[in-house]
Amino acid sequence: MVLARGARLVALATLAGVALNTNLRRNAMYALKAVQFLVHGSWSYTRGGFEKHQRAYFRAEDVAVDLHDKHVLITGANSGIGYCAAEALGLRGATVHLLCRNSERGEAAKMRLVQKLSERTGAATGVSVSTSAAERVHLHVVDVSEAHSIRRFVQDYLERGFPAPNVLVHNAGAMTSPWKATSEGVEVNFATNVMGPVLLTDLLLPSMLQSDGGDHRVIFVTSAGMLTERLETKDLEWRDRARFDATRQYAKNKRQQVAIVEQYARTVSPDKVLFVACHPGWAETPLVQEAMPGFYARLRGSLRTADQGADTIVWLSCVPRSRIEDGMLYFDRNIVPKHLPLSDTSYHVRDAEELLRKVRQRIDEISAKAESSAARVAGAET
Numbered sequence: 223m224v225l226a227r228g229a230r231l232v233a234l235a236t237l238a239g240v241a242l243n244t245n246l247r248r249n250a251m252y253a254l255k256a257v258q259f260l261v262h263g264s265w266s267y268t269r270g271g272f273e274k275h276q277r278a279y280f281r282a283e284d285v286a287v288d289l290h291d292k293h294v295l296i297t298g299a300n301s302g303i304g305y306c307a308a309e310a311l312g313l314r315g316a317t318v319h320l321l322c323r324n325s326e327r328g329e330a331a332k333m334r335l336v337q338k339l340s341e342r343t344g345a346a347t348g349v350s351v352s353t354s355a356a357e358r359v360h361l362h363v364v365d366v367s368e369a370h371s372i373r374r375f376v377q378d379y380l381e382r383g384f385p386a387p388n389v390l391v392h393n394a395g396a397m398t399s400p401w402k403a404t405s406e407g408v409e410v411n412f413a414t415n416v417m418g419p420v421l422l423t424d425l426l427l428p429s430m431l432q433s434d435g436g437d438h439r440v441i442f443v444t445s446a447g448m449l450t451e452r453l454e455t456k457d458l459e460w461r462d463r464a465r466f467d468a469t470r471q472y473a474k475n476k477r478q479q480v481a482i483v484e485q486y487a488r489t490v491s492p493d494k495v496l497f498v499a500c501h502p503g504w505a506e507t508p509l510v511q512e513a514m515p516g517f518y519a520r521l522r523g524s525l526r527t528a529d530q531g532a533d534t535i536v537w538l539s540c541v542p543r544s545r546i547e548d549g550m551l552y553f554d555r556n557i558v559p560k561h562l563p564l565s566d567t568s569y570h571v572r573d574a575e576e577l578l579r580k581v582r583q584r585i586d587e588i589s590a591k592a593e594s595s596a597a598r599v600a601g602a603e604t
């Protein structure tokens with residue numbers, strides 16, 4: 223009896239020790255990744271890093287491209303990196319579709335962009351350009367965290383006869399705290415950063431696959447913050463863990479974006495559609511100011527401009543497709559590793575498959591719920 227109790231105590235103590243060690247190991251690994259991320263970031267992700275890379279290997283001719291026949295869709299295009307990418311691509315002649323959740327902020331961005339394109343294109347061509355600039359900029363009010371809003375947008379886009387997008391940029395991003403759900407009941411960061419982009423891609427993909435000889439590229443704007451996180455495939459909406467941490471949920475979402483890009487690249491022919499992720503470095507934008515005030519205060523003087531943050535999106539939209547490698551992560555016009563040295567963040571292909579399957583399952587649940595409540599309303603009315 224005494225022996226049995228003793229054995230139980232030893233077993234419990236051993237388990238506690240293992241748990242403690244596992245926790246210590248996990249915390250130490252996390253600290254190691256965070257330190258590597260910050261040291262590397264200060265050297266490379268800042269304005270100084272951009273200028274260093276620009277001097278070393280950027281080629282102006284890569285982005286001196288006429289995009290007149292191209293349609294580019296950019297989510298979160300009313301501000302920061304998304305707006306700068308829209309402007310840079312519009313100045314190269316692309317037809318730009320601004321996907322913004324707020325109509326006033328969207329209209330303001332559209333006006334600013336039309337004005338800019340009119341001035342600059344006018345100077346270059348001398349034709350009556352303000353109309354043509356206005357014709358090349360389209361605002362679509364769409365909230366990428368809400369499945370119903372995305373479905374409505376895609377239906378409208380296709381019904382209006384716009385062509386399959388040549389470039390689809392998933393730029394809208396959220397790092398929102400405390401935990402909250404969208405009107406459809408989905409955790410808002412996951413809904414904006416992961417679920418919405420998957421649904422938007424899946425709904426537009428058939429048009430890209432069917433277009434003749436098209437050149438289509440899907441770009442996910444991720445964050446280097448994802449380097450500190452493992453791929454989360456279980457608790458996608460932070461429902462099972464205590465103490466919600468928006469910075470970590472955002473970083474997990476950004477890691478998920480990279481895995482999702484790989485999964486699309488594995489399943490869609492690159493001759494039809496290319497899938498890549500890119501990260502902008504650390505750029506001065508409202509997201510950084512509002513969601514990370516401490517980080518912003520410390521790095522304020524050395525952050526990149528939003529234009530510099532948008533540079534790789536512009537480059538990926540301009541260079542010939544043969545220069546782009548499907549499924550890769552890009553930063554400052556280069557392929558970069560998806561994992562930090564000595565980190566334990568690698569995962570298996572089946573994890574990425576499981577993730578994308580679960581995201582689509584969540585989308586199906588929302589659709590089923592919406593259909594059954596629409597049927598209830600219709601039933602009540604008849």
Ligand SMILES: NC(=O)c1ccc[n+]([C@@H]2O[C@H](COP(=O)([O-])OP(=O)(O)OC[C@H]3O[C@@H](n4cnc5c(N)ncnc54)[C@H](OP(=O)(O)O)[C@@H]3O)[C@@H](O)[C@H]2O)c1
Nearest residue numbers: 298301302303323365366367393394395445504505507509
């Ligand atoms: N700035 C950086 O240093 C940095 C670093 C790494 C990654 N990134 C990534 O870069 C991307 C752009 O961010 P940013 O830095 O340029 O910040 P930003 O200026 O705040 O832009 C974020 C954009 O996303 C839009 N947005 C947010 N939720 C949305 C929703 N549900 N539906 C539609 N649009 C939505 C915002 O619209 P509202 O104006 O209506 O809020 C805004 O236009 C994000 O994906 C971010 O994660 C930025």
